[in-house]
Amino acid sequence: MATRLQFENSCEIGVFSKLSNAYCLVAIGGSESFYSTFEAELADVIPVVKTSIGGTRIIGRLCAGNKNGLLLPHTTTDQELQHLRNSLPDQVVVQRIEEKLSALGNCIACNDHVALTHPDLVRETEEMVADVLGVEVFRNTIATNALVGSFCALSNRGGLVHPHTSVEDLDELSTLLQVPLVAGTVNRGSEVIGAGMTVNDWTAFCGSDTTATEVSVIESVFKLREAQPSAIVDEMRKSLIDSYV
């Protein structure tokens, strides 16, 4: 299910949060309703952790992670690093890396198996990504744009990329990433998919400007509708009982 919300009148959810299958990071500040929306969806399943990175709130664009690990830029303070290490599950490796391109969220798009990175990322960083996140790394661009993390949202079940991605590029990326890909927009026509939404295998969060069409594309490419079988069964049961009466 895709949830629409806002962070202080901004619809850029992917900037102020980072979602994976094992944890969710949320920026400090903003109103409590931002945090509580995430809690309501996720609290029983994965920890929702409030944090800052380098004293900033743009955590979604600065870090990159999946269920195996989390990569933080060199601007992360020691306290923030410790806080994250304490709050995240033990199997998640939290690592701070020295990389000139410090907005890791803009440079790396990953799911639990594969990652796309900015073509100019240093070799050591690429190895760290492969190591810490446990993924196969591909250097690529999306619609000729090097900031792959900004222009796509990726989960283990699908991906949404920049609307101007050509069909050939879509096919190529889809083969590399081994997931179905769709070119589309979020937040009422915004091309910056990675900043506008965040997604994992069973849920997605996008800005409140996102149109119903965009939400249905998101739900279909990331296969979110079948994501909670128990809910669907309950719904069916209710309607069956109604029809008896």
Added chain:
Amino acid sequence: MPRRPMRHRGLVISRPLTFSQFARQSAARVASVYTAKRQMHIAEVLQKSPPNSAGNKTVKNKLKAKNEQLESSEEEEFDGNVQVDFAFFDPKADDFHGVKTLLQTYLDDKEWDLSGFVGLILEQTTVGSVVKIEDDEDNGIFSLVTTLNLGRYKDQKCMTEINEFLLKVSQKDVIDDLRSLLGKEAHSVGLLVSQRVTNLPPQLLPPLYDGLFNEVSWATEDEPTEELKNSFRFKFYIIITKFYRHKTADQKRKQNVNEEAIIYVKPEDEIFHKLSSWSFEFSLNSPQIAPHELRNYQQTGLVMAVKADKVSTFQQQLQSLIEEP
């Protein structure tokens, strides 16, 4: 002779609110050219013709900022001064993101239906203008000016949220006036919304406001229904804006010869403030990023109510303020 706070024109805030690299470069360059060369000669201002009932107008007003000195400096200086043609357009649905970004801090840090508010502004094509660069692929919005009738839109969620916000931040002495303007008088009150990137050349302001007030008066004749015509017969305008107030509480000690008590971000705010029937300030909660020159100042919100009959005085004073060397 009262000292005119001209210096704020030189305070180019280092972070113009723009959305694309091209727009940032051109906005920054226009600003730097402007401050360097005070005499920008306005070559043409095409007056717009009254709208026909089909409402099929796009470019309403063109302002070409031409400067002979500018052209010669382009040859001398390598870093290239960009000549920019700003054009005024009717608001369109495509302008949504640009307008929304300009209005991001309109009600300070309150969470409200900003998208709905932007929708209202864009739907009202008869009154309201956006300033864009001609033939700009990025479609960046540099400025927005419009007036929304409080009574016409009073059932909209965004309008009720604006009213709530104003009543919450207002001071006791004006709250009754405010309440009556928002309540029983709402049908003759216009919310004048004017936002822009910080370093937009001031010569655009007189035509921008002239255009707005002309559209308001044309709308009173051209709108299809009597109700709509009356909705533009404003008696009052309410303006929500921001300015900088000097932080030192103790004014007596320092002879503030060099530092003014109030600096207006937008030059027309000073004129509106003087002409206003009443006004009040409110403190802002959102984090401030003050440029170095303004480190002693606190950004404060300001709400003013200006009688509609003061508009022509305003227009004259704005013209003389901008033309002053």
